């Protein structure tokens with residue numbers, strides 16, 4: 095049939111009927127953008143008619159019918175917008191629909207799902223609990239109860255930080271990664287001596303304590319295959335990643351506002367330290383933010399703040415080992431780097447969990463490693479340069495002075511040329527005695543040459559040859575873990591050694607403490623024991 099042959103609607107009622115029919119069909123066919131457009135036409139006409147009906151003599155039945163149609167259209171447009179991930183507008187539609195009919199079933203369930211996706215658990219719970227009272231809930235009781243339980247669980251996690259990933263980890267990450275709540279632990283944002291703002295502990299905490307759990311604004315992952323395609327694949331990945339972040343900021347005022355608090359790397363010391371409450375999932379929205387999204391600024395923000403998932407200071411749980419991933423987590427972006435970090439991060443799906451990797455005092459800055467800190471100063475300097483900053487942490491300041499000594503240079507060059515690792519360690523330990531290096535500073539230097547310690551402790555020949563002239567494993571491990579936090583490689587040296595010698599209760603407790611520093615308290619004691627056991631079985635050599 096030609097277009098001109100199609101019958102045009104003759105009355106406004108017919109036009110509305112046709113628009114409603116078309117919009118619903120488009121929604122069912124998942125042609126979402128078009129569906130939103132047609133619903134918008136319908137909604138505008140409907141609102142216009144309602145206001146005219148109000149002005150003229152209102153006929154209650156007619157007005158009621160219009161209100162009902164408007165309510166349903168708003169609810170359906172919310173569904174389309176929510177599928178398009180345009181959550182701010184979808185929420186507004188639900189609210190408008192609920193203003194017309196405060197217990198409208200579809201709008202309540204739709205709003206609940208959107209709020210749940212935005213991690214606003216108690217508000218989502220209110221919606222599902224009201225919806226469950228509606229007669230329409232009868233056919234969907236199981237699903238609705240499922241939502242209610244989920245909201246309750248996530249609200250509890252988000253309030254208490256009581257996360258338990260033991261079963262999932264022990265099952266070898268079988269199935270989908272667990273759903274997590276966002277959580278903010280005992281931390282606040284303040285000015286940092288390192289640069290700009292940083293995250294700080296508000297009380298004394300012990301190794302493994304969870305500090306925050308936050309969901310990514312966007313993540314992007316690729317499977318890398320051959321060398322040639324890697325660069326290309328990474329470029330495509332980066333472009334997709336940037337597009338996702340820009341889209342999120344464009345669609346969600348709240349995300350846009352949060353991103354605007356982050357550093358672009360310029361004039362960091364002039365930036366304000368925002369209240370941590372701004373980042374709580376249940377934070378009140380602060381009205382309209384009509385500023386245009388500045389893509390160039392977002393690019394700079396991502397340059398400074400996005401995190402690579404496979405960095406050594408991170409542990410990605412349950413992933414395919416071939417992929418390479420990048421992500422952007424707003425609250426974690428306030429965490430500065432330090433070469434003597436006290437925190438680590440775990441990646442679970444789109445969430446990042448940050449926990450203390452050693453005991454931390456109230457007021458201490460929370461830092462994690464942006465790059466490998468079990469490496470010498472020269473290597474770390476190269477790495478921080480590629481990150482675009484000069485690291486001014488305590489450890490770097492200390493090592494800058496001590497590493498200028500000729501003896502230190504000789505040790506580094508010697509190791510590079512392949513001298514015996516035991517000799518290098520012996521010289522380093524002797525040097526530390528002569529230079530009166532004490533406490534944490536010993537740990538800093540041992541961490542710088544950790545690869546040599548690992549090799550020495552891993553070779554029976556070396557252990558026999560050097561005996562007491564190099565420190566015992568537990569002394570080296572303790573000092574490194576205390577200085578730069580625990581790390582899988584440090585833990586492995588310890589568990590291998592104590593397994594070999596038969597574990598005492600003290601060794602076992604120490605291994606568990608180190609394990610909590612590596613994996614965080616999200617893995618419970620029994621599960622941690624199994625992890626430590628399987629770790630020692632898997633790796634006979636370091």
Ligand SMILES: C[S@@+](CC[C@H](N)C(=O)[O-])C[C@H]1O[C@@H](n2cnc3c(N)ncnc32)[C@H](O)[C@@H]1O
Nearest residue numbers: 288289290291357427428429430431483485486
């Ligand atoms: C992810 S942001 C960290 C938060 C940032 N300080 C702020 O105020 O928003 C990363 C930026 O912080 C600065 N930074 C982080 N760790 C540093 C360190 N150890 N020494 C010097 N600058 C550091 C660098 O400018 C880096 O580009």
